[in-house]
Amino acid sequence: MNSKYICAGWRERCNCLNDIRSVEIKKGITNIVSFAFYDCSFLTSVTIPDGVTSIGRDTFFGCKSLTSVIIPASVTSIEIDAFVGCAAYTEAWT
DSSP states (O other), X not given: OOOEEEEOOSSSOOOOOXXXXXXXXXXXXXXXXXXXXXXXXXXXXXXXXXXXXXXXXXXXXXXXXXXXXXXXXXXXXXXXXXXXXXXXXXXXXX
């Protein structure tokens, strides 16, 4: 199974396959679009680099296995329902 997925996450939704467990957003991205990781049910961790300023609506909606998201201090906007359905989620800021 694929353990890590590197995604631009700025223009369109990333196609989450069931075997993706972790995501690393590329440096240089400033916005993670709405629905980018919608319903990625096996996703457990996401690393967002410094420089990202916003996380769109429903970005991680339905990611029920998500337990770790590293959110840098540069993020100043998290839109509505960005983490709905993430029952195991614990928030982490750097």
